[in-house]
Amino acid sequence: MPSNTGENRKPGTFTKSDPRINRKGRPKSFDALRALAQEIANEAAKKRDGEPIVLDGHIVTVAEAILRQWSTSNNPVLQMRFIEITYGKVPDVHELTGKDGGPIEVNDTRDAILRKLDSISAATGAEELSKKSDA
Numbered sequence: 001m002p003s004n005t006g007e008n009r010k011p012g013t014f015t016k017s018d019p020r021i022n023r024k025g026r027p028k029s030f031d032a033l034r035a036l037a038q039e040i041a042n043e044a045a046k047k048r049d050g051e052p053i054v055l056d057g058h059i060v061t062v063a064e065a066i067l068r069q070w071s072t073s074n075n076p077v078l079q080m081r082f083i084e085i086t087y088g089k090v091p092d093v094h095e096l097t098g099k100d101g102g103p104i105e106v107n108d109t110r111d112a113i114l115r116k117l118d119s120i121s122a123a124t125g126a127e128e129l130s131k132k133s134d135a
Contacts, residue, residue, distance in 0.1 A: 041066075 014021055041063035044052040053060040060068075070082040084090070098104040 009015070041061065043062050045060045045062050045065035046052055053065065067082060067085070070078040073079055073082075096104060
């Protein structure tokens with residue numbers, strides 16, 4: 001088998017000192033983006049005229065405004081995201097059942113193949129394979 005180095009290398013594969021290799025993990029710039037997003041989320045939400053939104057005597061943050069909007073939205077995706085943020089994600093249930101909810105049938109494929117080969121070999125007069133494999 002030929003080597004995958006030098007001239008035999010597949011196109012697009014990494015070479016030593018390839019600048020695309022990310023040896024330091026997740027880019028640190030994402031941390032800065034997250035920090036900026038959190039800073040914006042904690043700012044005061046503003047009306048169209050630039051005045052802060054006040055609700056029940058306190059200034060509403062951008063994050064609170066978004067959550068309040070999601071909670072009353074007609075969009076079921078936004079409603080679900082609001083509930084997941086509030087109470088946690090609903091666990092996904094994975095249930096495996098057989099046909100019509102019955103038990104799962106497991107076929108022993110090896111034995112089935114050997115029986116099939118035995119029937120073929122019996123028809124041709126060859127020795128049974130299942131007896132050889134058990135020895």
